[in-house]
Amino acid sequence: MVQSKAVTGPSDAPTSPQIRRAAIAALLGSTAEWYDFYLYSSAAALVFSHVFFSGLGDSGGILAAFGTYAVGFGARPLGALIAGALGDRMGRRSTLIGSLLLMALSSALIGVLPGDRQIGTLAPVLLIVLRILQGLSVGGQQGGAVVLVAETAGPGRRGLWTGVSNAGSSAGLLLATGAFALIDLASHHFLMTWGWRLLFLANVLVGGVGFLVRLGLQESPVFLQARERDELAKQPVRDVLTGHRRDLLIGVGLRISQTAVSYFYTAFVLFYEGHVDGGNEQAALTAVTVSAGISMVTTPFWGGLSDRFGRRRLFLFGAIGSLLYMGPFFLLAETGSPLVIVLAVIVGVNLFHDAMYGPQSAWLGEQFRTSVRYSGAALSYQVGALLGGGMLPLVATWLYYLQSGSPWLIWAYFAVLSALTVWAAARAPETSGPAIVDGAGIETAAATVPSPGTKP
Numbered sequence: 001m002v003q004s005k006a007v008t009g010p011s012d013a014p015t016s017p018q019i020r021r022a023a024i025a026a027l028l029g030s031t032a033e034w035y036d037f038y039l040y041s042s043a044a045a046l047v048f049s050h051v052f053f054s055g056l057g058d059s060g061g062i063l064a065a066f067g068t069y070a071v072g073f074g075a076r077p078l079g080a081l082i083a084g085a086l087g088d089r090m091g092r093r094s095t096l097i098g099s100l101l102l103m104a105l106s107s108a109l110i111g112v113l114p115g116d117r118q119i120g121t122l123a124p125v126l127l128i129v130l131r132i133l134q135g136l137s138v139g140g141q142q143g144g145a146v147v148l149v150a151e152t153a154g155p156g157r158r159g160l161w162t163g164v165s166n167a168g169s170s171a172g173l174l175l176a177t178g179a180f181a182l183i184d185l186a187s188h189h190f191l192m193t194w195g196w197r198l199l200f201l202a203n204v205l206v207g208g209v210g211f212l213v214r215l216g217l218q219e220s221p222v223f224l225q226a227r228e229r230d231e232l233a234k235q236p237v238r239d240v241l242t243g244h245r246r247d248l249l250i251g252v253g254l255r256i257s258q259t260a261v262s263y264f265y266t267a268f269v270l271f272y273e274g275h276v277d278g279g280n281e282q283a284a285l286t287a288v289t290v291s292a293g294i295s296m297v298t299t300p301f302w303g304g305l306s307d308r309f310g311r312r313r314l315f316l317f318g319a320i321g322s323l324l325y326m327g328p329f330f331l332l333a334e335t336g337s338p339l340v341i342v343l344a345v346i347v348g349v350n351l352f353h354d355a356m357y358g359p360q361s362a363w364l365g366e367q368f369r370t371s372v373r374y375s376g377a378a379l380s381y382q383v384g385a386l387l388g389g390g391m392l393p394l395v396a397t398w399l400y401y402l403q404s405g406s407p408w409l410i411w412a413y414f415a416v417l418s419a420l421t422v423w424a425a426a427r428a429p430e431t432s433g434p435a436i437v438d439g440a441g442i443e444t445a446a447a448t449v450p451s452p453g454t455k456p
Contacts, residue, residue, distance in 0.1 A: 079139020
């Protein structure tokens with residue numbers, strides 16, 4: 001029989017100010033890291049084909065640029081493996097600080113990297129190396145940031161506060177695409193020459209703020225108490241792969257469609273609108289920027305709703321709605337009206353995507369026990385991101401050219417991804433209410449999953 005002790009109780013539960021500080025610190029740190037990662041997606045869609053793949057032509061250059069974009073996602077599971085082991089053994093806080101420093105360094109180096117006209121094929125090779133470092137960084141930070149907040153927040157508030165933390169992704173996207181849109185509006189030539197480099201170098205300031213904030217972040221009280229009781233896993237990644245395979249498969253499934261939707265609107269739509277009847281790149285950049293700003297509110301809003309109404313029903317609404325809406329979205333995107341394009345993206349992102357993204361972080365962490373939570377959540381995040389969002393811009397662009405500009409094969413491809421996510425959401429346990437308990441993760445009252453080594 002599994003014996004569990006509540007980690008948070010009346011005498012040791014974090015206070016509301018502590019929870020707010022943890023959530024805001026995670027928000028600001030995540031903003032800094034996601035600024036860099038999303039900056040790359042905008043640059044891949046608009047700039048890198050001309051700077052690093054100028055000899056491949058328009059279609060070859062954009063496919064190569066999106067290929068390097070996908071490489072970053074390929075590195076994210078490795079980053080999750082490394083950071084998961086460190087985060088579950090050494091602590092959430094120190095691992096998050098290290099991941100932020102790695103992102104800042106790699107992004108600044110991209111900003112000073114010569115193009116292929118200056119150093120030939122060495123330029124794209126170095127770009128790929130730096131993109132891999134970015135992927136390792138995000139693989140380490142994304143799961144860890146929300147795990148720390150989930151372990152600090154009490155029952156009935158995890159969806160809300162992890163939603164606040166997740167809003168850092170939207171804030172980073174807002175900064176990145178907003179900066180691209182403003183520079184492109186002022187001077188497209190400057191954006192294509194020096195402007196994009198200045199945006200990457202600006203990470204010195206953005207990352208510096210995030211670093212100082214994370215230095216002041218307190219360690220998770222749940223982790224500290226597990227360490228005091230000597231209940232940390234010696235090999236957390238192995239324990240996840242052997243003792244939590246079903247939980248891991250569900251976690252990966254929950255991420256596939258959500259990340260595909262995210263990068264469809266933040267990366268592929270920039271390319272698509274630039275190739276539809278005269279080009280609407282500026283409208284697309286504006287749409288992504290506006291929706292990112294709204295997501296800073298709608299992400300914690302949907303997360304908070306999931307505390308009240310449950311994770312599953314809201315998540316399924318977002319997953320199924322995203323699939324059904326994609327067909328109408330393409331019709332709206334082809335109108336050429338900037339206002340229609342902006343409104344179409346807002347519906348896709350803030351109504352349907354955020355209904356998945358808001359509850360998702362709490363739900364993923366709630367699948368794993370304390371000793372392997374960082375590893376389990378990080379691997380779920382990054383393997384799912386690789387299979388969903390990491391491949392979406394590349395595959396969607398290839399399907400676009402394959403069907404001579406028609407988008408309907410893209411919709412069919414997305415339907416397959418959506419089916420995997422709906423399957424996972426239908427099988428994931430509803431875990432929005434119970435407290436975090438030692439030995440079995442954030443479980444329902446009827447949880448019976450034993451930890452490795454526990455005797456029945």
